[in-house]
Amino acid sequence: xxxxxxxxxxxxxxxxxxxxxxxxxxxxxxxxxxxxxxxxxxxxxxxxxxxxxxxxxxxxxxxxxxxxxxxxxxxxxxxxxxxxxxxxxxxxxxxxxxxxxxxxxxxxxxxxxxxxxxxxxxxxxxxxxxxxxxxxxxxxxxxxxxxxxxxxxxxxxxxxxxxxxxxxxxxxxxxxxxxxxxxxxxxxxxxxxxxxxxxxxxxxxxxxxxxxxxxxxxxxxxxxxxxxxxxxxxxxxxxxxxxxxxxxxxxxxxxxxxxxxxxxxxxxxxxxxxxxxxxxxxxxxxxxxxxxxxxxxxxxxxxxxxxxxxxxxxxxxxxxxxxxxxxxxxxxxxxxxxxxxxxxxxxxxxxxxxxxxxxxxxxxxxxxxxxxxxxxxxxxxxxxxxxxxxxxxxxxxxxxxxxxxxxxxxxxxxxxxxxxxxxxxxxxxxxxxxxxxxxxxxxxxxxxxxxxxxxxxxxxxxxxxxxxxxxxxxxxxxxxxxxxxxxxxxxxxxxxxxxxxxxxxxxxxxxxxxxxxxxxxxxxxxxxxxxxxxxxxxxxxxxxxxxxxxxxxxxxxxxxxxxxxx
Amino acid sequence: xxxxxxxxxxxxxxxxxxxxxxxxxxxxxxxxxxxxxxxxxxxxxxxxxxxxxxxxxxxxxxxxxxxxxxxxxxxxxxxxxxxxxxxxxxxxxxxxxxxxxxxxxxxxxxxxxxxxxxxxxxxxxxxxxxxxxxxxxxxxxxxxxxxxxxxxxxxxxxxxxxxx
Numbered sequence: 001x002x003x004x005x006x007x008x009x010x011x012x013x014x015x016x017x018x019x020x021x022x023x024x025x026x027x028x029x030x031x032x033x034x035x036x037x038x039x040x041x042x043x044x045x046x047x048x049x050x051x052x053x054x055x056x057x058x059x060x061x062x063x064x065x066x067x068x069x070x071x072x073x074x075x076x077x078x079x080x081x082x083x084x085x086x087x088x089x090x091x092x093x094x095x096x097x098x099x100x101x102x103x104x105x106x107x108x109x110x111x112x113x114x115x116x117x118x119x120x121x122x123x124x125x126x127x128x129x130x131x132x133x134x135x136x137x138x139x140x141x142x143x144x145x146x147x148x149x150x151x152x153x154x155x156x157x158x159x160x161x162x163x164x165x166x167x168x169x170x171x172x173x174x175x176x177x178x179x180x181x182x183x184x185x186x187x188x189x190x191x192x193x194x195x196x197x198x199x200x201x202x203x204x205x206x207x208x209x210x211x212x213x214x215x216x217x218x219x220x221x222x223x224x225x226x227x228x229x230x231x232x233x234x235x236x237x238x239x240x241x242x243x244x245x246x247x248x249x250x251x252x253x254x255x256x257x258x259x260x261x262x263x264x265x266x267x268x269x270x271x272x273x274x275x276x277x278x279x280x281x282x283x284x285x286x287x288x289x290x291x292x293x294x295x296x297x298x299x300x301x302x303x304x305x306x307x308x309x310x311x312x313x314x315x316x317x318x319x320x321x322x323x324x325x326x327x328x329x330x331x332x333x334x335x336x337x338x339x340x341x342x343x344x345x346x347x348x349x350x351x352x353x354x355x356x357x358x359x360x361x362x363x364x365x366x367x368x369x370x371x372x373x374x375x376x377x378x379x380x381x382x383x384x385x386x387x388x389x390x391x392x393x394x395x396x397x398x399x400x401x402x403x404x405x406x407x408x409x410x411x412x413x414x415x416x417x418x419x420x421x422x423x424x425x426x427x428x429x430x431x432x433x434x435x436x437x438x439x440x441x442x443x444x445x446x447x448x449x450x451x452x453x454x455x456x457x458x459x460x461x462x463x464x465x466x467x468x469x470x471x472x473x474x475x476x477x478x479x480x481x482x483x484x485x486x487x488x489x490x491x492x493x494x495x496x497x498x499x500x501x502x503x504x505x506x507x508x509x510x511x512x513x514x515x516x517x518x519x520x521x522x523x524x525x526x527x528x529x530x531x532x533x534x535x536x537x538x539x540x541x542x543x544x545x546x547x548x549x550x551x552x553x554x555x556x557x558x559x560x561x562x563x564x565x566x
Numbered sequence: 567x568x569x570x571x572x573x574x575x576x577x578x579x580x581x582x583x584x585x586x587x588x589x590x591x592x593x594x595x596x597x598x599x600x601x602x603x604x605x606x607x608x609x610x611x612x613x614x615x616x617x618x619x620x621x622x623x624x625x626x627x628x629x630x631x632x633x634x635x636x637x638x639x640x641x642x643x644x645x646x647x648x649x650x651x652x653x654x655x656x657x658x659x660x661x662x663x664x665x666x667x668x669x670x671x672x673x674x675x676x677x678x679x680x681x682x683x684x685x686x687x688x689x690x691x692x693x694x695x696x697x698x699x700x701x702x703x704x705x706x707x708x709x710x711x712x713x714x715x716x717x718x719x720x721x722x723x724x725x726x727x728x729x730x
Contacts, residue, residue, distance in 0.1 A: 119583070122580075122584060122587055123587060126634070130579075130580075147634060180730060181575070181634060181636055182634050304632070305631070306628035306629050306631075309621070
């Protein structure tokens with residue numbers, strides 16, 4: 001059957017099982033938007049800025065387990081998308097972004113709304129394509145989804161010149177994608193599995209350290225928990241890995257790294273076996289490299305070979321999908337009828353519980369004093385029973401949410417971990433709400449971060465998405481101020497806002513509900529009201545104590561056991 | 567340490583930029599780089615020379631493999647292998663020194679590919695990198711008008727081939 005490029009685009013998305021795309025029209029994609037108008041296979045959500053389309057697609061992908069899809073026009077439309085692509089690359093989130101391009105004959109001509117987006121996004125994507133013939137379009141789209149969703153997932157950009165979307169050819173659907181140059185490994189090497197199990201069963205002070213890889217391998221969280229119980233090892237999560245094990249599980253010792261718990265960082269610093277599972281020894285996790293887990297033998301399980309022995313030497317590398325490898329490990333333990341070293345582990349847990357007793361996340365909330373940001377997060381946890389989908393922006397509120405929300409399940413915690421993108425939270429929350437219309441979505445944000453994508457309130461309003469946005473408003477760029485206080489003798493250079501908008505009115509202007517909370521006794525009622533709205537977004541502007549700092553903290557470049565506790 | 571890495575890639579536009587961009591983005595240096603399609607023109611073969619300790623080279627190999635159009639990567643430095651580069655030099659050739667120049671060319675198995683007695687000659691040499699360096703030193707006194715050279719191409723010895 002003959003089709004235009006734009007029709008092929010729609011047909012391919014249908015066949016890929018796409019139900020939702022986020023985008024913004026413009027000159028170079030008008031043909032595609034016309035084809036979208038005429039179809040009802042997937043729903044298009046109109047954002048207000050292309051960056052938000054990518055963040056929404058990212059949020060959608062994280063909670064649904066499907067590939068996020070965005071569509072933007074050429075030139076500025078595409079360059080606006082770059083931050084969102086880089087964000088998905090850093091956090092390994094499967095997304096495909098289609099960008100319009102000026103007609104093939106004008107490429108390189110400095111045409112109106114032309115940008116060399118394939119060149120610009122080469123280092124912000126896992127891979128990208130420029131479509132040169134309409135006959136190639138279907139195969140490229142197929143390959144784009146394949147690359148985005150397999151191996152270590154990531155963003156793929158497909159640049160479609162306008163003439164390609166108009167050109168006509170016979171539509172051929174490639175049933176299979178087979179790329180000789182792209183063959184990700186999924187199964188762990190059996191010999192390595194045996195060695196790993198032996199190491200785990202003989203370890204005296206083991207720690208399992210899991211990251212975002214658990215989120216990308218659907219179903220692996222349950223296996224992680226099973227493994228931690230089988231070998232009776234504590235589990236610490238990275239920022240990206242929160243929810244990988246229920247926070248109430250006694251094996252969970254909290255997040256590790258710069259703002260990790262005392263027990264997690266001390267356990268890592270004293271362990272004799274560290275099993276990294278879908279995590280990549282990021283500098284925010286390790287602190288000073290030469291002092292990181294100094295006594296540990298390191299097992300590193302990762303789907304991306306280039307993550308292994310990049311920062312920390314792995315004594316036992318296992319390349320593979322973490323879910324598949326965890327299953328192999330559990331099977332090997334069962335086959336051997338293996339049990340861990342109970343005596344040593346009893347001592348190890350005694351030590352861990354001693355560290356735990358420090359209650360490093362503790363804080364004091366006086367009844368008449370300013371609202372502590374941690375209080376807000378904990379109250380939301382109580383009211384949502386730890387089951388909300390939580391997104392954040394970047395800064396102090398992000399760390400407090402990570403420390404205090406308490407996640408019960410995977411795929412409920414959406415934060416910009418690798419790139420640290422202020423402006424991520426609201427559009428990601430929109431994407432998550434679109435994917436899970438019946439779930440409660442809470443966006444924790446700061447008075448600075450929210451202003452980086454606040455136009456998206458308009459999107460939330462248009463689609464009646466009842467996201468609850470909670471601003472922990474301290475009138476500062478809190479994390480910048482904290483670093484300035486600690487490392488720059490309190491010279492608060494450009495980190496103070498003396499002209500914040502009236503957020504309540506802002507919410508109302510966009511058609512939502514705005515609530516201001518100044519005193520602790522107002523908090524519960526405001527949260528109850530906000531969390532029960534189902535037909536529109538709610539913004540809660542909570543005045544929190546202005547100079548609260550995030551603790552514990554490992555100063556940049558210090559060792560994990562050199563934590564500042566308060 | 568100097569490493570010679572051979573790479574098979576899909577012969578598609580942009581792949582050279584991806585390889586070069588990987589090196590610049592991660593702060594590695596490319597000393598030389600040669601690329602050309604194979605008989606099967608869907609594949610190009612690159613020979614890339616870079617420097618780094620074992621950890622850096624390991625990371626370079628992994629990052630290269632991570633590029634979607636890269637089919638195969640091998641660091642041949644530690645293997646028994648051959649390397650050959652090519653050098654083209656335009657040298658001054660006054661009548662009284664022509665004989666001397668031709669002798670030098672013969673000694674190094676060079677080809678005289680353009681010959682203008684009493685004016686200049688273009689000589690073509692192939693050989694190991696160090697040999698080509700030495701030849702340039704020998705040619706210097708004649709007066710080098712212009713030169714261009716490739717980085718080395720590399721291939722492992724033995725009956726086995728580096729193929730897809």
